[in-house]
Amino acid sequence: MFYEGKSKYLVAVDCIIFGFDSEGLKLLLLERNFEPAKGKFSLMGGFLAEGENTEEAAARVLEDLTGLNDVYLEQLQAFSAVNRDPGARVVSVAYYALINIEEHNHASVEKHSAFWVRYEDIPELIFDHKQMVDKAIARLRRKAATMPIGFNLLPEKFTLTQLQKLYEAIYQQNIDKRNFRKKILSTGVLNKLTEKDKKSSRRGAFLFTFNFEAYKRLEESGGLFGVNI
Amino acid sequence: MFYEGKSKYLVAVDCIIFGFDSEGLKLLLLERNFEPAKGKFSLMGGFLAEGENTEEAAARVLEDLTGLNDVYLEQLQAFSAVNRDPGARVVSVAYYALINIEEHNHASVEKHSAFWVRYEDIPELIFDHKQMVDKAIARLRRKAATMPIGFNLLPEKFTLTQLQKLYEAIYQQNIDKRNFRKKILSTGVLNKLTEKDKKSSRRGAFLFTFNFEAYKRLEESGGLFGVNI
């Protein structure tokens, strides 16, 4: 038989979980309370179970940790270096997730001894998890430049200033306010509400929601920027 | 022990092998001479062996098939649907490769009952291989728009017309000759030789080689197109 004699491997998923709040872009990390690498910092992961695919495994791990389902989840790639995990040969498929940091279940996070850390302050991570994070941020930057996926990191209603701060956090650079507004409004993916958010200023800032239909149209037409040959 | 009781899986690699010649963009496919799906068409694949990572496995599979090593090889992603392979549960990591179609070993290819097929004429493929091909072409298009990776598909020395035909094949659309030359030459990644290729015209066309140093510089500065926020 064709498959006989072939080696089998443990298959894991690891999740690079991005969040965003007033302090900036953050990652959800674990302090491992088990061997190997107990006490070190890592991404949240888990093993693939028989009845699920890796995306389902990642979603399961994510829901277990944050209480959230239906989050933005995208596969990065597989990591398969022979000794990447010193405890056993494990092939890991990395996923990155964008979640609304306000909505997650704090109790679940604490139960796992997980914590949010600013992107600028990421500690040393075990195995190849740093490499996964670097790939994830690169992917997020590329993706956010062509599609407005950043909305997944914000509450349902948000101000343009919040959205701009998010983009500034993702790209780690300042953006001109006028140009940013011009550009993002020209895409038509935002609905302006009559409601204002008065938390951050006396004058108040208009709230916006995300327009999913416009997003789909944008996606079909190839994104914010067409492919220039 | 942490890893105990976890299921293990067969891990495969599948290669989407792109080639290019005067007829256009092509894919190297196999007619399977073994079950399951004997007689159907598929990508070239193989199982992960214990001492190698998936990239090495893909390179091994590729060298076995084409006689080529040191080819452009990039991971697409893992495919892990539970029933993707009806013969067994197999998690497959897909790689796409860009090879110089003239240089491959024809004997090896024939030995595997493999054959080149034009991108426009791809037959029905087994399992999720069509999905892999679709992802691969999308990735190739995106990548080729930002980095001049197309050179991997051409001989060492090539004419601008050849290069343009390659881009036209990748994007399946015509490109204006003057604009294409302006743009590609402005990147500085081409070395113009004094030598001419006289095969395709009486006048002859100047040959170019690829400038790897300029490529690296371009890569560091974020590609042909910067990220527009």
Next chain:
DNA sequence: CCAAAAGTGTTTTATGTACACCCATGA
């Protein structure tokens, strides 16, 4: 009345796009 954030337009520059003719050569 003032501090603090919200909101708004115009000019300049760079990049992309459309478009048509002459050149060199071998047969």
Next chain:
DNA sequence: TCATGGGTGTACATAAAACACTTTTGG
């Protein structure tokens, strides 16, 4: 001498980037 592919430049349109002031309002 002519058929064939090689090679070139300019004008227009669109998009990005730079840049500073006015508005609102709660304290």
